Amino acid sequence: MEKLYTFLKYTFITLWTVFIVAPFLWAVSTSFKDFQSVNSKVTYIPWLDFEPTLEGWRVLVKSPARGGVDIVEPYFNSIFVTCTASLVSIVLGTLAAYALSRFTFKAGFVRNNDITFFFISQRIMPPIVLSIPFFIFLSTIGLLDSLLGLVVVYIVLLMPIAVWIMVDFFNRVPKELDETALIDGCNPYQAFYKVVLPNSIPGLIVAGMFCIIFGWIDFFFAFILTFTEVQLLPVKVVALNSSITPWWSLSASALISVAPLIIVAFVVERYLSKGNLSGALK
Amino acid sequence: MAKIDLSNISHSYNPNDENPTYALNPFSMTWENGKRYAILGPSGCGKTTMLNIVSGLVRPSKGKILFDEKDVTNLITEERNIAQVFQFPVIYSTMTVYDNLAFPLKCRNFSKEKIDERVKSVSDTLRLSSFLNLPARKLTADQKQLISLGRGLVREDVAGVLMDEPLTVIDPDLKFRLRRNLKEINEQYKTTLVYVTHDQNEAMTFADNIIVMDQGEIVQVGLPKDLFERPKTTFVGYFIGSPAMNIFESEVSSEYSVKINNIEIKTNSNLSKLKDKNVKLGIRSEFINVVEKEGENTIKASLTRVEDFGNFKLLTANMENFIIKSKVDRELPISIGDINLYIPPEKCCVYENEKLI
Numbered sequence: 001m002e003k004l005y006t007f008l009k010y011t012f013i014t015l016w017t018v019f020i021v022a023p024f025l026w027a028v029s030t031s032f033k034d035f036q037s038v039n040s041k042v043t044y045i046p047w048l049d050f051e052p053t054l055e056g057w058r059v060l061v062k063s064p065a066r067g068g069v070d071i072v073e074p075y076f077n078s079i080f081v082t083c084t085a086s087l088v089s090i091v092l093g094t095l096a097a098y099a100l101s102r103f104t105f106k107a108g109f110v111r112n113n114d115i116t117f118f119f120i121s122q123r124i125m126p127p128i129v130l131s132i133p134f135f136i137f138l139s140t141i142g143l144l145d146s147l148l149g150l151v152v153v154y155i156v157l158l159m160p161i162a163v164w165i166m167v168d169f170f171n172r173v174p175k176e177l178d179e180t181a182l183i184d185g186c187n188p189y190q191a192f193y194k195v196v197l198p199n200s201i202p203g204l205i206v207a208g209m210f211c212i213i214f215g216w217i218d219f220f221f222a223f224i225l226t227f228t229e230v231q232l233l234p235v236k237v238v239a240l241n242s243s244i245t246p247w248w249s250l251s252a253s254a255l256i257s258v259a260p261l262i263i264v265a266f267v268v269e270r271y272l273s274k275g276n277l278s279g280a281l282k
Numbered sequence: 283m284a285k286i287d288l289s290n291i292s293h294s295y296n297p298n299d300e301n302p303t304y305a306l307n308p309f310s311m312t313w314e315n316g317k318r319y320a321i322l323g324p325s326g327c328g329k330t331t332m333l334n335i336v337s338g339l340v341r342p343s344k345g346k347i348l349f350d351e352k353d354v355t356n357l358i359t360e361e362r363n364i365a366q367v368f369q370f371p372v373i374y375s376t377m378t379v380y381d382n383l384a385f386p387l388k389c390r391n392f393s394k395e396k397i398d399e400r401v402k403s404v405s406d407t408l409r410l411s412s413f414l415n416l417p418a419r420k421l422t423a424d425q426k427q428l429i430s431l432g433r434g435l436v437r438e439d440v441a442g443v444l445m446d447e448p449l450t451v452i453d454p455d456l457k458f459r460l461r462r463n464l465k466e467i468n469e470q471y472k473t474t475l476v477y478v479t480h481d482q483n484e485a486m487t488f489a490d491n492i493i494v495m496d497q498g499e500i501v502q503v504g505l506p507k508d509l510f511e512r513p514k515t516t517f518v519g520y521f522i523g524s525p526a527m528n529i530f531e532s533e534v535s536s537e538y539s540v541k542i543n544n545i546e547i548k549t550n551s552n553l554s555k556l557k558d559k560n561v562k563l564g565i566r567s568e569f570i571n572v573v574e575k576e577g578e579n580t581i582k583a584s585l586t587r588v589e590d591f592g593n594f595k596l597l598t599a600n601m602e603n604f605i606i607k608s609k610v611d612r613e614l615p616i617s618i619g620d621i622n623l624y625i626p627p628e629k630c631c632v633y634e635n636e637k638l639i
Contacts, residue, residue, distance in 0.1 A: 176368050176370070176372045179339050179359075179366075180368070180372045180433070181374075182339070182358070182359040182360055183339075183360075183364060183365060183366045183386075184385050184386035184389055185389030185390045186360060186389050187358075190389070195374055198376040199374075199375060199376060201376075
């Protein structure tokens, strides 16, 4: 019975891995092909089936004047917007979450849970609902088609994620920990950043990871709120497409778009398995 | 080190409701500097609320708290300089054992030499010296509780150390030694120690004074001997002592005696004002003796069970609807059947409406 279970388990994992990895392998091999190799026959193995070329990659870094598409600038724009918005969201979201976890708020019928739900509800709403208000808001304050404007919008989108994850996390950090810190002579702020925060690093990492992922992959708002001055990576990748689909450069750009997330995932996985909260209480 | 005065304190967790329920009913009490107090009572009787009020984690609905005559009611916890140890170990899991112990001193900007000296002294007392450089989260539960305790003891100038059932997770052997250590620390540094527990043995062996609480009310404050021999209410009689005090429904028959099932029992309490009233007679099983002949203050009962506890025998006897428990010497030869039990008048406690007369 146990052998059968193991067998099924490994079969499933193998199939799943193939399912996940196959598109990547396809993208890697396609990114080294040229027009001929893509359109002639179905081929997989470089040098044997087709002659690899770096054209698909080269076109990404060439300036448009030289027949390229230049995704370098949008790439760094995306990094800047995602990181800044994630950082601000984490800082503000963590503070909000701590307050929601530790203090009792009452405003009419509104309680802590309602406030938490209000944050999450911003994510439940379809993005299209928010697009017009955001557009009008940014154009009013003159931040349409600018990095700062995107950062502001992304903070609004990412902070609920941070609040949601951190409220749950802080609720699991025993209240006695804060109380002990107060008794030991910390003021409430010191208790937060000297004691509670170091204990919450795994939660911060998870929240940060989600913020980065959702910030990085957002296409909708990047598409609606920018025109010519500023472009973010997802928009630029889509813009690569034309009447003749350039599979090679699309594959290459897809791969380098995913690369940062893969790196983040590996780093976070290492860290999360190393540091955990076990042992703060009991 | 301070005298702690609690004046007319009461607390409700829902003070704004129409009918607030009180976790603590109004009371006043003084904890003298350098003494050891135990707060004893069943779960949910308000012990922890009382501690949290003293440490400032909870602000009382009414009343004042004074440390050495200084009103601290409105001071926040960090300004009160008080130490509190919780039931379950709370450690700063990202720090080493040393940093955990040093934390209260670092927060108060003590010099490095002083911190070193105090941490060393406390870790020696609690036998934590060999773990000082380990991350605190790697320790076992009882070692972690020692760290919590150590953080409470590391400051010499605290107004008091409040402990909320701190030894629950510690094994019995170490428990015994720690209680002795706490006593030594108290004698050496004259720290006011307040110890919450629901274990009467712990309270009896630890404290100079025991505060017995029930349902938000302080029912008796006194020395272990008083609580044992003269419980002020039947609750204290039930709660303290093992087995609980024998309590019999009875009726006052004359100035100094009551009747249980028509048997006259003399007491030392003056009952002249309670003629013919129903009262309760309480007597500890330790004070009931087996005698050979019937006589004054003896009860004839049928012995139904003898339990040998090693150092004593516990007899359970029935007299009509009453069950009488008696602790006797283990060498006493005894067999199931009818016996005569002598009830010494000087050990009888008479209760009217559950209160001692």
